[in-house]
Amino acid sequence: EEQKEAEDLFQRYGYNAFLSDRLPLNRDIPDTRPPRCAEKQYPEDLPSLSVILIYLDEALSVIKRAIRSIIDKTPARLLREIILVDDHSSNATGRFNLEPQSFMYLKKGAARLVKKIRHSEQLGLTQARLTGWKAAVGDVVAILDAHIEVHVQWAEPLLARIKEDRTVILTPVFDKVDFDDLIVIPYMANADGFDWALWCRYEAFRPEWYALEDESQPGKSPSVMGILVADRKFFGEIGSLDGGMKTYGGENVELGIRVWLCGGSIEVIPCSKVAHIERFHKPYAPDLSALVRRNALRVAEVWMDDYKYNVEVAWNLPIGNHGIDIGDVSERKKLRERLKCKPFQWYLDNVYPMLELLQDLLGYGALINDRWPAECVDQGPAPGSTPILYGCHFFSSQHCYYLTDGKLYIGGIQSHKYSSNNCLVDPGSGVSPGLYQCNLAQQKKLHMFWDFKQGGQIQNRDTKRCLEVVLGDLYPRLVLQQCSGQRWTIQHVITAQKRHINSEKQVL
Numbered sequence: 326e327e328q329k330e331a332e333d334l335f336q337r338y339g340y341n342a343f344l345s346d347r348l349p350l351n352r353d354i355p356d357t358r359p360p361r362c363a364e365k366q367y368p369e370d371l372p373s374l375s376v377i378l379i380y381l382d383e384a385l386s387v388i389k390r391a392i393r394s395i396i397d398k399t400p401a402r403l404l405r406e407i408i409l410v411d412d413h414s415s416n417a418t419g420r421f422n423l424e425p426q427s428f429m430y431l432k433k434g435a436a437r438l439v440k441k442i443r444h445s446e447q448l449g450l451t452q453a454r455l456t457g458w459k460a461a462v463g464d465v466v467a468i469l470d471a472h473i474e475v476h477v478q479w480a481e482p483l484l485a486r487i488k489e490d491r492t493v494i495l496t497p498v499f500d501k502v503d504f505d506d507l508i509v510i511p512y513m514a515n516a517d518g519f520d521w522a523l524w525c526r527y528e529a530f531r532p533e534w535y536a537l538e539d540e541s542q543p544g545k546s547p548s549v550m551g552i553l554v555a556d557r558k559f560f561g562e563i564g565s566l567d568g569g570m571k572t573y574g575g576e577n578v579e580l581g582i583r584v585w586l587c588g589g590s591i592e593v594i595p596c597s598k599v600a601h602i603e604r605f606h607k608p609y610a611p612d613l614s615a616l617v618r619r620n621a622l623r624v625a626e627v628w629m630d631d632y633k634y635n636v637e638v639a640w641n642l643p644i645g646n647h648g649i650d651i652g653d654v655s656e657r658k659k660l661r662e663r664l665k666c667k668p669f670q671w672y673l674d675n676v677y678p679m680l681e682l683l684q685d686l687l688g689y690g691a692l693i694n695d696r697w698p699a700e701c702v703d704q705g706p707a708p709g710s711t712p713i714l715y716g717c718h719f720f721s722s723q724h725c726y727y728l729t730d731g732k733l734y735i736g737g738i739q740s741h742k743y744s745s746n747n748c749l750v751d752p753g754s755g756v757s758p759g760l761y762q763c764n765l766a767q768q769k770k771l772h773m774f775w776d777f778k779q780g781g782q783i784q785n786r787d788t789k790r791c792l793e794v795v796l797g798d799l800y801p802r803l804v805l806q807q808c809s810g811q812r813w814t815i816q817h818v819i820t821a822q823k824r825h826i827n828s829e830k831q832v833l
């Protein structure tokens with residue numbers, strides 16, 4: 326029976342809520358900060374802090390543990406309030422009452438610091454964060470998830486840094502709390518970046534940070550993962566968050582780009598650590614990608630100038646004509662003007678030079694042989710180096726890119742200068758085509774350049790063999806053979822005019 330209950334709770338919350346209900350609310354977690362953090366001295370006189378915890382369908386014991394850790398680990402003189410924002414949870418935890426007895430487990434007097442706001446309908450992550458920020462009265466706001474526990478002395482380094490410079494927006498460093506056993510697994514500090522689809526990812530700091538040889542030092546970051554700490558008023562002056570973002574995703578990247586371009590900066594603070602449950606599944610929707618795509622296109626429209634095509638290509642959409650409703654962006658564009666923000670080029674040059682433009686493309690998307698219109702070229706089993714033909718599903722393993730120099734990538738395109746794409750090669754013998762990291766293929770002088778025009782054959786420039794499809798025992802197979810005039814179509818072709826605009830901007 327307990328097993329069944331535990332499984333039901335896991336399905337509902339995406340973590341082991343059964344175990345959480347049985348762990349002490351004030352459990353000890355290991356101090357995972359860089360060693361030098363414990364030696365640092367912070368001023369007595371620091372700004373006051375409002376902590377905002379947003380949630381949807383969160384286990385009550387998890388929320389209570391978050392509150393308890395904040396109250397125990399934040400100096401009382403600095404903690405102004407804890408604001409819970411419930412984005413219209415469906416289960417009983419959404420309506421847990423705030424009578425004093427709900428907080429009997431807290432230190433005397435601490436319960437009155439806790440306030441709760443419930444959305445009367447579900448408005449999404451961004452609106453939940455904005456609701457908390459608008460209600461806050463402290464000098465500084467820390468906007469966090471509710472499935473967290475803060476570490477010792479987490480607040481002081483944040484408040485001290487904002488006291489020095491109110492225009493920096495900060496992020497603490499997450500540790501991972503495993504969704505099965507709730508054990509804390511330390512993470513090193515990293516910068517928060519993203520790819521051209523605007524999915525967030527960890528990123529190395531800039532070389533200057535490593536040159537300091539002090540991992541307790543703040544590091545500049547292109548963006549945030551979602552949690553953030555800011556001077557409450559400055560956060561408003563710079564446009565808070567884009568309220569036009571729906572449900573999930575993109576708002577963190579929008580904040581990062583905007584803050585950098587409009588007069589602030591983003592820093593990761595390694596001495597401030599927050600243990601965070603990485604859920605098995607997230608609430609809101611089983612598949613968040615359509616929402617992230619919509620929000621990413623919104624970011625591109627407002628902020629990326631002539632570079633917005635990168636986001637469209639990353640989502641395998643036609644350039645300049647994606648047809649997806651991104652809502653009204655006029656207010657955000659006005660904000661950009663009013664704040665006299667720098668062009669996106671400046672962000673690429675100065676903040677995130679590791680982003681690689683998706684340039685020199687002639688065509689991209691699914692690659693289809695006209696005799697087999699339901700089959701797509703696919704990267705094949707991974708790890709592996711043999712591309713195959715597979716029923717079209719149009720996900721990234723079937724995204725192909727044909728470049729001006731004749732390379733043909735299969736299985737997605739990388740967004741960063743440090744990553745390598747996979748190039749189609751003719752091994753020179755046998756009938757199977759190969760797929761190798763392009764830089765390796767180049768070193769080994771594999772035959773990796775192809776002639777291809779929309780609706781024509783795909784022919785290797787060295788071996789003169791063609792990529793073709795033959796009927797195997799049961800299935801059509803991808804082979805290299807003497808050209809018989811088979812015709813291929815790639816999903817999106819980039820016109821000369823669009824290419825011209827892109828390359829001209831790159832020169833500028």
Ligand SMILES: [Mn+2]
Nearest residue numbers: 470472601602
């Ligand atoms: Mn989270």
